[in-house]
């Protein structure tokens with residue numbers, strides 16, 4: 151348990167939360183999993199270390215449940231920071247509503263300044279037109295936080311029951327928001343601050359999810375190398391295999407420590423204090439280290455490691471997008487460089 155092995159990072163309430171998250175199981179659709187998470191009270195986490203503790207265990211047991219968990223957080227955080235639509239937030243945190251977070255567009259990926267979705271006034275309300283893509287949980291959502299442009303400024307809106315279409319991405323529920331003069335409620339006139347603050351809060355927990363996937367891969371690999379015999383002995387007797395296992399353990403600890411440090415920095419920050427660089431660094435180090443652990447797990451499973459449906463093959467597909475979404479690794483390097491050197 152993280153709270154026992156890294157007590158420097160936690161308070162007593164985190165240990166109780168971790169025990170609950172470790173025992174939590176849910177099955178079925180994203181909607182079923184969100185409902186179960188809400189009923190268990192797991193969708194109402196206040197600090198970043200709590201997000202990390204929950205995600206570590208959800209990702210270990212069921213990456214899809216982890217996705218259900220974190221997208222609710224991505225949807226609720228901008229609304230809460232803007233003090234907007236408290237009834238939507240209450241429903242989402244209770245698991246009664248599935249939310250999505252709509253930032254990315256076909257021409258606005260890493261560079262979100264390219265957002266083209268337009269917001270226009272319609273009497274006393276608003277209408278949005280444009281396409282958001284690669285939006286997690288879009289096919290299942292009841293409402294979406296959407297970033298759009300009005301008179302040259304990117305603001306934030308909420309769309310109830312948005313029109314959506316499905317995109318095929320392995321091990322995820324992903325889709326588009328197909329907005330065409332779709333009614334919307336304005337959340338905030340200025341949206342980028344909300345979007346970046348949301349990512350700053352959630353990025354370290356991506357590292358925690360990656361570490362959860364890596365911990366599962368290491369456990370599965372330990373079982374495999376102890377039971378699979380080649381050259382007259384278990385694989386675990388071979389010196390190179392032993393070295394690889396030690397390397398995996400080192401990378402798992404690197405992933406764990408980097409993400410916990412980023413969470414701790416975020417939680418210790420003064421109100422309004424930015425932690426862009428430490429959040430970026432925690433996500434970057436943890437997701438890259440977790441990818442190495444899982445790649446080695448596949449390697450040590452041999453052919454069984456790439457057999458469709460094997461656990462390590464699933465983990466390989468599950469961990470890969472974590473190095474892309476919420477800031478690709480290469481983009482996070484620029485965030486860290488800007489923090490050290492200032493912007494060019």
Ligand SMILES: Cc1cc2nc3c(=O)[nH]c(=O)nc-3n(C[C@H](O)[C@H](O)[C@H](O)COP(=O)(O)OP(=O)(O)OC[C@H]3O[C@@H](n4cnc5c(N)ncnc54)[C@H](O)[C@@H]3O)c2cc1C
Pocket residue numbers: 251252253254258259260261283284285286287319322324471474475476477478479480481484
């Ligand atoms: C599984 C999954 C779930 C997602 N969920 C959501 C969601 O819920 N909501 C949402 O809004 N978005 C979501 N996304 C979108 C995600 O945030 C984007 O895919 C990501 O920001 C990268 O944008 P892009 O795909 O357009 O790649 P691009 O921006 O085209 O970048 C491609 C690659 O170019 C390199 N690159 C780009 N810019 C730089 C730079 N400045 N310096 C160095 N290298 C650079 C990086 O290697 C990068 O991976 C999700 C994506 C995936 C894969």
